[in-house]
Amino acid sequence: MHVRHKLRALFAALLLSAGLVGCSVVEMNRTPEEWLSLSYSGLAAMDQYAFSGSMSMGMEEGIMFKPQMFEGKVVNHHQLTIQSDKQDPLYWNPVEVLDSLNRSHESVEIVRSGERDSSGATTLVLRVVEKRDAAKNRWVGVLVQELEQVTGEVVITSGAGSAKRKEIAEQAKQELDAMLRSLEVHTAYEIVVDKQRMLPLKMEENTTFTYDRKDRKLQENRHTSVRFQAFESTAAKTD
Template identity: 25%
Template sequence: MKGISRRRPTYKYRLGKIIYGLLVTLILASCGINEARTPEQWFDFTWSGLAGCDTLTFRGLAALQRGNRQGLEESFSYTGRLQEHRELSIRGEPMGQRAGNPAGHLQTAGLAEPNGWEAKLRLEHGNWLVQSDDHNALLQGVVRLNPLEQLEEIRMAAKKTITSESGAARGTKVLRIEMDPAEATMRLKDRLLSEMELTREAGLAQLEQVPASQKEQLRNELSQIWTTGSKQLAVMLKQMKATVVYHLTIDRKSGLPSRLTSETTLNYLSPKGVPQREVLRTDNRFEGYQ
């Protein structure tokens, strides 16, 4: 009888095997569910998780390269903090600029200031709006760097191509998102025109602070400058083509974004008809989710 009892599995042993089998089944099923998601479903999944967060922080780097020059022409870092789901503050500071370029192309592009900048934005009806009465094109340009705005644009885009990238780090999912060139070009054109108008309004607002004896002369000079700049912008926008590609890294465990990079390439003609090329790259890392 003793020999027979040793050969028979005990109740606890059988129960342990059953529980172990169930755990393995659940793990495999969970993996299967994750892998069964399409790239589009992965984006919707992480967007839903992000939409439920009231607080987060991010740190980013933006770099601008012009033409076929080697190396980065100019770059700066920035940080952002989201509070109460709708209130966002972004601070940026230039990291350096090339010799012989004291003004910097990021400044002329409305993306930087010599001493850095700070912008406060609020989410209203799906759009991040700058909370300032100042007609400042720079602050409006900051919206282009806001990774939360970029994710919103991806979600709202009528046309986009989302694919899965191979070789993702353990525990992550990486999506490659290419925006429709025509839609991306139109969106950027609208923003540049809006920023140009804000530049004019800012000049007129400052004009009110000068002595009356100088106001008329300065008004004429400002009008000439704005007219020239507007014509140059019109020439650039007429032939401009934009391509925008994002790479979104998702934490599989939390389902939340951990990193978002973007590469925006612009091809256009200068006022003299010379082909020009600009590439703006951003790299944002998210943390502090609550």
């Protein structure tokens, strides 16, 4: 029995020494959907990790707004703290994003494989298109929540002569309701995955919003780029 264990260990070492050949065999046996699921599970299993990135918005006419820079950290699997260089609150939970994509994707494909990142990790790149209904429902929830927060603050801070401010808040609500009825959302992600650790190293999101406003069809674009680092797990320390 002891000899058999030694032979198994030797066989495993030979497989590891095969390098890229071993990786290609593993990749051939895993579908793009499985890689997406593994990257979600791998990140969710981490005790803690950090991420940093930027989010920018632009209009169809070529108008671009200044990017919003942010960085965050997750500890104890789910305790999220995030800081931004702007006063506007930004909520971006990578595990929730991957979980949503894992459950409600329209398509998943491997677009590149075998490249090495700056740390030397062998990677593959997934392109994931989110289901349109899921993307729209998520953004409707976000926009309604933001408007309720703003209009709630208006009501709380309103004093004498505040009728005009309340009227503006009600008008904003009506405009948002009209916009949401015509809203169409298309979201696609590119996710760089460490093939050995099965962890996401980078995520790029591109979202297009199309909606009607005052008899005009408008389009906005959002781009989010996030990098992950400082992975730690009680099962195995990684970095």
